[in-house]
Amino acid sequence: MERIPIHLLRFILLAFVQIFLLKNMGYYNLATPFLYVLFILVLPFKTPNWLVYLAAFCMGLTIDAFYDTLGLHALACTVMAWARIIFISLTVSTEDRETEPEPGMSEMGFRWFLIYSFTLIFVHHLALFLFEIFRLSGFGEALLSTLLSTIFTLFLVVLSQFIFYRKKSR
Amino acid sequence: MRNLWIFISKYNAVILFIIFFLISFGLLISNNSYQRASTWNSSNEWIGKQYQKINNVKDYLRLRDINDSLAAENMRLRNLIPQTDTLKTTITKVTDTLGRKQYSYITAKVINNSIRQKNNYITINRGYKDGIRKGMGVIDPNGVVGIVLNVSPTFATIQSLLHSDTRISATLSKTNAFGSLVWGNGNFDAKYAILQDVPNHIKVKKSEQVITSGYSLFPAGIPIGKVVETGLKGGDSFLNIKVELATNFAALSYVYVVNNNTEAEQRKLESSNKTE
Numbered sequence: 371m372e373r374i375p376i377h378l379l380r381f382i383l384l385a386f387v388q389i390f391l392l393k394n395m396g397y398y399n400l401a402t403p404f405l406y407v408l409f410i411l412v413l414p415f416k417t418p419n420w421l422v423y424l425a426a427f428c429m430g431l432t433i434d435a436f437y438d439t440l441g442l443h444a445l446a447c448t449v450m451a452w453a454r455i456i457f458i459s460l461t462v463s464t465e466d467r468e469t470e471p472e473p474g475m476s477e478m479g480f481r482w483f484l485i486y487s488f489t490l491i492f493v494h495h496l497a498l499f500l501f502e503i504f505r506l507s508g509f510g511e512a513l514l515s516t517l518l519s520t521i522f523t524l525f526l527v528v529l530s531q532f533i534f535y536r537k538k539s540r
Numbered sequence: 541m542r543n544l545w546i547f548i549s550k551y552n553a554v555i556l557f558i559i560f561f562l563i564s565f566g567l568l569i570s571n572n573s574y575q576r577a578s579t580w581n582s583s584n585e586w587i588g589k590q591y592q593k594i595n596n597v598k599d600y601l602r603l604r605d606i607n608d609s610l611a612a613e614n615m616r617l618r619n620l621i622p623q624t625d626t627l628k629t630t631i632t633k634v635t636d637t638l639g640r641k642q643y644s645y646i647t648a649k650v651i652n653n654s655i656r657q658k659n660n661y662i663t664i665n666r667g668y669k670d671g672i673r674k675g676m677g678v679i680d681p682n683g684v685v686g687i688v689l690n691v692s693p694t695f696a697t698i699q700s701l702l703h704s705d706t707r708i709s710a711t712l713s714k715t716n717a718f719g720s721l722v723w724g725n726g727n728f729d730a731k732y733a734i735l736q737d738v739p740n741h742i743k744v745k746k747s748e749q750v751i752t753s754g755y756s757l758f759p760a761g762i763p764i765g766k767v768v769e770t771g772l773k774g775g776d777s778f779l780n781i782k783v784e785l786a787t788n789f790a791a792l793s794y795v796y797v798v799n800n801n802t803e804a805e806q807r808k809l810e811s812s813n814k815t816e
Contacts, residue, residue: 423556427564434567441567448560455553501568504575 384409389436401518405526406433407494410450411487412474415467419455426451442501450494457489475531487527492520643759645796646670655730655789660700667694677757677798683786684764685795702730702789709756710735710764713749717742730789735781744770750783
């Protein structure tokens, strides 16, 4: 609860980076980084489900407003929030959820974080590209974009975690 | 009521997911034209087909009326013929050099036609005596047919559009970008041709009309066909566009030979550029 300002700041910073920097980056429209999903990745464990959905939805809507694709990123973020809730309930024990503040790399370890972020980013990008293309015949194209973009985004997410890596305080 | 509350709190992740998913999907559908259009299309395609089937049956039942109206029109047109003949003898001819028509048309009947060869030719029952000259364009009520190749006193052969040497300057009706229409080179379907040399940056829509450009033998704006496939792999900076031909080459009966009255003058002027 006391860390709400930090999350708000992270929200604004990631949205800013996404809209003004990463929007102009990409590899032939095939691989596009969406670093803003980091915000949803590192929401604290204790966040109630409704707040995870709401935060993800708001984040998606903010990005949509600047990308002129109202609803698209919001939808992908909603799908991702669902994946996050399921993934955490399957892999993290209740005690860990009580002791660790948030699912960052410094708290949960490199391997867990890599699998966790890869799964969630993949789900997000798949939903995003599928609903952007919006027809089944474009499935192969969407899958290729998803895979390449996932690698790109994952690289940036892991990089950002290394930059802000903190040794466990205890 | 209590059970309902337990149910909701137990499955809150799924229920919330459905709620947020529906909200964002609703936003997506109602605010983005592409998604909206494709949603409506996919749901209406089936209905459209059913309408078309019913229409086919209706058309068949209406054949009698259509025949009657055509017969009536024929009668009306036949009645006009003697009048024009008598008029011609009474009116004195005036040569108007200023407002000369650029194009005049000669009707001809197709007497031989092929569509299944690699290079197809058409023979018509008009020739030198009727004013047909080599290199004139030939059209059909539906679209472009070909170019006159050889002329005898009473017949002429046409190099069909379905010929690997035929190139016709064509434009896209909306963007006015032009390219050349070719047939052959691996595509030997009489229904389709390829529009080449349209620059890559032009946005081409499906079912866009392709018409003659006016840079060739044909008057500008004669339909050629419509775009069915855009951006086939080909050159580096040019699109190759697949065009469904408007002319039904399998069922050609009457064609019009286009006589460009100002062509000789244009040629003369253009050739004077080269000598300098």
